Amino acid sequence: MYSIIVSSIILLNGLGLAAMLLVSVLSVELSMKSSVERSTEVPMQQSQRTPQATDTPELSVVKQSMRAAAGNFLSTLRSVLVHSMAQGAASAAAVCADTAQTLTAQMGKQYGMELRRISLKARNAANVPTKREAQHLQVLEQMRSAGTLTDSTVLWDSFERDGVRVVQMIRPIVLSNGVCLQCHGKTGDVAPETASILNKRYPADRARGYAIGDVRGAVSVVRPVQ
16 A cells, blocks of 8 residues: 555656645545445436345455445545645646546556546546446435435445446545635636646536535446355
């Protein structure tokens, strides 16, 4: 883990602008705990939080490992961002677009899982959700509108992909403070210098216009099971 943090910080050297773009995600991610189960038998467009049968001991171990991987991933990413913020805002877009994606891939490989950040308004093409993931995100939006989305919300899914049964964990990313709005807020929330950099790097940027309490996206963890 230390080697990953060090290597990531090296990648960040001289790329100080990134924390602004990602801190909005991490400020909420690190507080998430799993508590909400979602039946995989219900079609995604009609999904409800229905009781599931008790997990087998094997599946419980799998889920615990997924939670641990997500927690370590977010902690490491936060360490990288803290280092980046100390360097200022001039290169944040580069870190958000490049270094964060590299770190995500590195840690996914380390844990033998697929780690991604996904959003219905993805700023980076690597974070565009699949059709199934988009349906998960829509459920989170519905829960927010209904007032049932909490800091402990986690959605679970299980399905076959390329002939392999996988389990997926979805942790919502909710914008929780004003720092998030420095890169994801409305026009008056984003500084002109930041807006200029974002416009150049992301000409078709859709990841702005958010307010406190909005669902920015989610962290997805996928792992194959027997």
